[in-house]
Amino acid sequence: MLEVTGLRKLYEGSGRQVEALRDLTFRLEAGELVCVVGPSGCGKTTLLKCVAGLLRPTEGSVALDGTPVTGPRPGLAVVFQEYGRSLFPWMRVAENVELPLRQRQSIPKAARRARVAESLEAVGLAGVHRAYPWELSGGMQQRVAIARALAYEPEVLLMDEPFAAVDAQTRADLEDLVRGLWRERGMTVLFITHDIDEAVYLGERVLVLSASPTVVLDDVPIQLPVRRDQLTTRADARFTGLRSRVLELVRQGGGAGAGAGDEPDGRVAKDMR
Ligand SMILES: Nc1ncnc2c1ncn2[C@@H]1O[C@H](COP(=O)(O)OP(=O)(O)OP(=O)(O)O)[C@@H](O)[C@H]1O
Numbered sequence: 001m002l003e004v005t006g007l008r009k010l011y012e013g014s015g016r017q018v019e020a021l022r023d024l025t026f027r028l029e030a031g032e033l034v035c036v037v038g039p040s041g042c043g044k045t046t047l048l049k050c051v052a053g054l055l056r057p058t059e060g061s062v063a064l065d066g067t068p069v070t071g072p073r074p075g076l077a078v079v080f081q082e083y084g085r086s087l088f089p090w091m092r093v094a095e096n097v098e099l100p101l102r103q104r105q106s107i108p109k110a111a112r113r114a115r116v117a118e119s120l121e122a123v124g125l126a127g128v129h130r131a132y133p134w135e136l137s138g139g140m141q142q143r144v145a146i147a148r149a150l151a152y153e154p155e156v157l158l159m160d161e162p163f164a165a166v167d168a169q170t171r172a173d174l175e176d177l178v179r180g181l182w183r184e185r186g187m188t189v190l191f192i193t194h195d196i197d198e199a200v201y202l203g204e205r206v207l208v209l210s211a212s213p214t215v216v217l218d219d220v221p222i223q224l225p226v227r228r229d230q231l232t233t234r235a236d237a238r239f240t241g242l243r244s245r246v247l248e249l250v251r252q253g254g255g256a257g258a259g260a261g262d263e264p265d266g267r268v269a270k271d272m273r
Pocket residue numbers: 011012018019020038039040041042043044045046047194
């Protein structure tokens with residue numbers, strides 16, 4: 001179980017103070033897939049970094065299975081938006097995926113290789129072991145980043161707007177990949193996005209964050225079938241109802257100003273702080 005309690009983050013420096021997070025409390029049961037949605041600048045990346053142990057909160061705590069998360073730790077893997085910066089261009093795909101496993105002396109080389117092969121196969125990239133990242137499309141590179149996280153066999157997979165930089169069709173395919181992997185592997189997934197449609201399509205729950213100073217506005221259960229598909233789920237009246245509810249919450253929370261600024265497809269406009 002992942003527990004976030006009273007999380008506050010104040011950035012100080014360059015003569016200014018920014019209260020990125022005011023007071024966030026929520027929890028994820030083991031094996032849940034939860035999306036966090038909120039307007040640009042509300043502190044989503046800050047939240048994810050605190051949960052991953054990459055950033056120390058000013059107040060509050062993060063705990064995984066009752067143990068405080070105070071730094072990067074086994075069991076937590078992160079996939080960031082910028083796959084171009086998270087993969088090493090001079091390493092082949094298989095080497096990139098294997099890299100975090102090399103730090104684990106306890107895993108013999110043959111087992112590492114097997115995990116790499118299995119993870120690449122799981123993301124539909126069985127044939128690209130020897131390619132370099134720059135030889136692949138953006139969507140394929142993000143699959144490699146996901147494979148790297150999977151090879152680590154995390155209990156909790158943290159994803160920070162991982163599909164924001166790919167085209168719509170690739171994004172839909174990657175969303176289905178994440179749901180499929182979640183179903184098959186039983187991992188806990190915390191998925192951060194500013195796209196309301198994506199949050200409702202992917203999540204079993206959606207946590208809605210307010211604009212800064214940031215708090216959790218609501219925790220919306222997504223009562224849609226476990227098996228979803230892009231055409232029928234998005235056309236389902238329950239989906240459109242949930243989408244409207246989350247959009248309304250984001251607006252109430254100051255995310256869409258006076259109601260203007262949200263994109264027609266449900267993305268929260270980048271400029272509405
Ligand atoms: N290292 C830092 N130093 C100072 N302020 C920061 C730092 N990182 C983030 N901030 C500020 O904290 C606030 C939240 O930033 P954060 O990147 O977490 O938001 P976000 O919701 O992920 O934004 P976006 O959706 O645009 O990616 C912003 O006002 C940002 O300027």
